[in-house]
Amino acid sequence: MQDPASYLAQALKELRTRRAWSLDQTARKTGVSKAMLGQIERAESSPTIATLWKIANGFQTPVSSFLTPPVEMSVNGSIGSDTDRYVRGLTVEPGIVVRSLFSYDARFGFEMLELVLLPGTVRLSEPHAAGVTEHVVIISGPMELLVDGRWNVLPKGSAVRFAADRPHGYRNLTMHPAIFHNLIHYPADYEESVGDPGPIP
Numbered sequence: 001m002q003d004p005a006s007y008l009a010q011a012l013k014e015l016r017t018r019r020a021w022s023l024d025q026t027a028r029k030t031g032v033s034k035a036m037l038g039q040i041e042r043a044e045s046s047p048t049i050a051t052l053w054k055i056a057n058g059f060q061t062p063v064s065s066f067l068t069p070p071v072e073m074s075v076n077g078s079i080g081s082d083t084d085r086y087v088r089g090l091t092v093e094p095g096i097v098v099r100s101l102f103s104y105d106a107r108f109g110f111e112m113l114e115l116v117l118l119p120g121t122v123r124l125s126e127p128h129a130a131g132v133t134e135h136v137v138i139i140s141g142p143m144e145l146l147v148d149g150r151w152n153v154l155p156k157g158s159a160v161r162f163a164a165d166r167p168h169g170y171r172n173l174t175m176h177p178a179i180f181h182n183l184i185h186y187p188a189d190y191e192e193s194v195g196d197p198g199p200i201p
């Protein structure tokens with residue numbers, strides 16, 4: 001298995017090559033500095049989750065494009081052990097581990113991520129593109145979700161859908177790690193066609 005940082009480095013380089021974007025151009029499109037992009041492409045630094053989203057938004061591509069693809073499993077396969085969660089996931093910043101459960105597939109229009117929030121972690125998310133919807137299912141909780149300006153306490157097993165094209169956030173103020181699944185649905189025309197830079201979201 002490829003380690004998450006080198007997978008990200010390679011995915012970013014490949015996407016940039018496919019689009020024929022220079023580092024300068026990519027910096028302008030994503031709002032991430034050229035220096036930082038260079039470091040990520042050389043696998044010298046792990047971006048914060050905010051940076052990861054800026055890159056995905058700039059390329060107008062789902063964030064799972066940059067995460068190690070999930071292992072194909074049979075219907076009887078397990079969703080992965082606790083160790084798997086940490087080993088396969090990308091630690092994007094202190095306190096947050098993210099991994100892809102289902103990579104984005106245009107046929108289905110969604111990607112599904114698993115996020116682990118360590119105790120005390122607060123993550124405020126900038127709005128995603130218009131029409132993006134998140135479906136959050138709490139696997140291990142409680143944790144809190146910021147929707148419409150209000151923090152809601154969600155116990156284990158809760159399922160919440162909300163429009164993610166506005167500010168929202170996730171936090172864990174407990175003493176135990178919180179785990180949630182996030183199914184992110186994109187509008188049908190979301191993914192930018194190869195070679196066509198299109199508008200910046």
Ligand code: MN
Pocket residue numbers: 125128134164168
């Ligand atoms: Mn979000």
